[in-house]
Amino acid sequence: MLNFDPERFLRIQNEALSHTRSIQRVVGSLFDDGASNLFFLGAGGAGKLMEPAAQLIARLSDFPVYLENAAELVAVGSSNLGPQSIVVIPSLSGTTPEAIAALEHAHQRGARVISLTAHADSPVAVAADHTFTVSAADDTSSESFYLQSLVIALALLNRLGRYDAFDSTVSQLQSxxxxxxxxxxxxxxxxxxxxxxxxxxxxxxxxxxxxxxxxxxxxxxxxxxxxxxxxxxxxxxxxxxxxxxxxxxxxxxxxxxxxxxxxxxxxxxxxxxxxxxxxxxxxxxxxxxxxxxxxxxxxxxxxxxxxxxxxxxxxxxxxxxxxxxxxxxxxxxxxxx
Known part of the structure; x- marks a missing residue:
């Protein structure tokens, strides 16, 4: 295949799925601590990639989920963002200015932040309450972000009692x-x-x-x-x-x-x-x-x-x-x- 490293691709996508049980534990813990809504806050393409996960939650449950433009939310605010919120911020580099600003804004409102990045030492990863790092790059980040956000959505739906097939699904996803x-x-x-x-x-x-x-x-x-x-x-x-x-x-x-x-x-x-x-x-x-x-x-x-x-x-x-x-x-x- 032209300009492609199969082993690198497998390593990155398997790494994304390796966080499945950790994501499940974090989402469950935040829910048990009283989380009552979820915000996906990303900038540009990384933010857009969260859309299928947000829609899945909205279509299978009545748990409030918000897919927001990070920069606009910081500019105009949201009465729904607060200590009861789980905020998911994807940023490949972990240095995107809009993502950093969104994280700071979320913390100011008392929300708990989960970050998805490619660099554990980046500002977004370091400042988040929970961070999941996958060593992806532009050519592999779409699948990586899609899979991680899908796991977040399914873990929440499972906790809500709206998706009983979680274990079977994640078992299939491993392949x-x-x-x-x-x-x-x-x-x-x-x-x-x-x-x-x-x-x-x-x-x-x-x-x-x-x-x-x-x-x-x-x-x-x-x-x-x-x-x-x-x-x-x-x-x-x-x-x-x-x-x-x-x-x-x-x-x-x-x-x-x-x-x-x-x-x-x-x-x-x-x-x-x-x-x-x-x-x-x-x-x-x-x-x-x-x-x-x-x-x-x-x-x-x-x-x-x-x-x-x-x-x-x-x-x-x-x-x-x-x-x-x-x-x-x-x-x-x-x-x-």
């Missing part, structure tokens, strides 16, 4: 890193073809629903825009026919993600309509990925993980074809914080 590696290997020719097909496009509409929508937003914003300087329009599949359809015409590239979950019909509706106006259609469908030993119920929890893991392969080819390394930035170092 997921190796299965993801096989998915990557089998998808490599397709990834190379997708990269060749889209390498010259300067604009993409990217859509999906359910957990796959989170990855649609993330891939458009944090990979194609930030790392490749390609303009994108991420749009939820349920909103596609409320405006964005008017932007589609012959030659316009649309990238569609279909998850193996209850939201799938929303993506299929877009897929049925697209051929009537454009032949520039790229579909990533998690139903095509074999995961031996993973039940349908568990697979429905991870379409975003699956889409992220194959898109990493697309990106690896795209940066070579475009002669634009994923680490190249124009303005990042010039930001005035």
């Amino acid at each position: 997921l890193p190796a299965l993801l590696l096989e998915v990557k290997r089998s998808y490599e020719p397709t990834a190379a073809e997708i990269a060749r097909s889209i390498q010259h496009d300067e604009y993409h509409i990217i859509t999906g629903a359910g957990p796959a929508w989170t990855e649609a937003w993330y891939y458009g914003t944090c990979i194609l825009e930030e790392m490749q300087w390609i303009r994108t329009r991420p749009i939820h599949a349920s909103d596609f026919f409320h405006g964005t359809l008017e932007l589609v015409e012959s030659g316009v590239s649309v990238i569609l993600f279909k998850g193996d979950d209850a939201s799938r019909p929303l993506a299929e509706r877009v897929e049925r309509w697209l051929p009537s106006v454009t032949d520039r259609i790229t579909v990533v469908d998690t139903a095509e990925f074999a995961l031996p030993g993973i039940s349908a119920d568990v697979k429905s929890l991870i379409p975003h993980v699956l889409v992220a893991t194959v898109l990493e392969r697309v990106s690896a080819h795209l940066e070579v074809l475009r002669d634009h390394p994923l680490t190249t930035r124009r303005y990042y170092r010039r930001l005035d914080y």
Whole structure:
């Protein structure tokens, strides 16, 4: 596989899942201490990656959960944030200014903070009440953050009595890193073809629903825009026919993600309509990925993980074809914080 270290990938994703029981104990302890709501507070893409976990909690329980933009919450405040709150702050570097400010704000309000970082000695990790460190980097952080936040959500739901299959699910997830590696290997020719097909496009509409929508937003914003300087329009599949359809015409590239979950019909509706106006259609469908030993119920929890893991392969080819390394930035170092 192009520009890929299988052993490193396995080590990082297994490390993410190695914290499962510790996360379960921390979440249980905070709940027993009187926690009555949960905030996911992240900046940029790291914050967006928490969306499927927040939605899972909200859809399976009445426990109040808030997915907030960290910088905006610090600016405007929240009457719901206080000593009764669990706050989860993801920050790969652990040095993101907005994440540090959110952590300080949460502590000022008396909340308890769980941090997810790649560096145990970073400001966010050191200041958090509980920190879980996984030595991920940009190319492996999506799966890592997705899996850690999923475990947080499932641990809370289990404590609430709303998810009895916790032990069975985490047992299945332990085999997921190796299965993801096989998915990557089998998808490599397709990834190379997708990269060749889209390498010259300067604009993409990217859509999906359910957990796959989170990855649609993330891939458009944090990979194609930030790392490749390609303009994108991420749009939820349920909103596609409320405006964005008017932007589609012959030659316009649309990238569609279909998850193996209850939201799938929303993506299929877009897929049925697209051929009537454009032949520039790229579909990533998690139903095509074999995961031996993973039940349908568990697979429905991870379409975003699956889409992220194959898109990493697309990106690896795209940066070579475009002669634009994923680490190249124009303005990042010039930001005035």
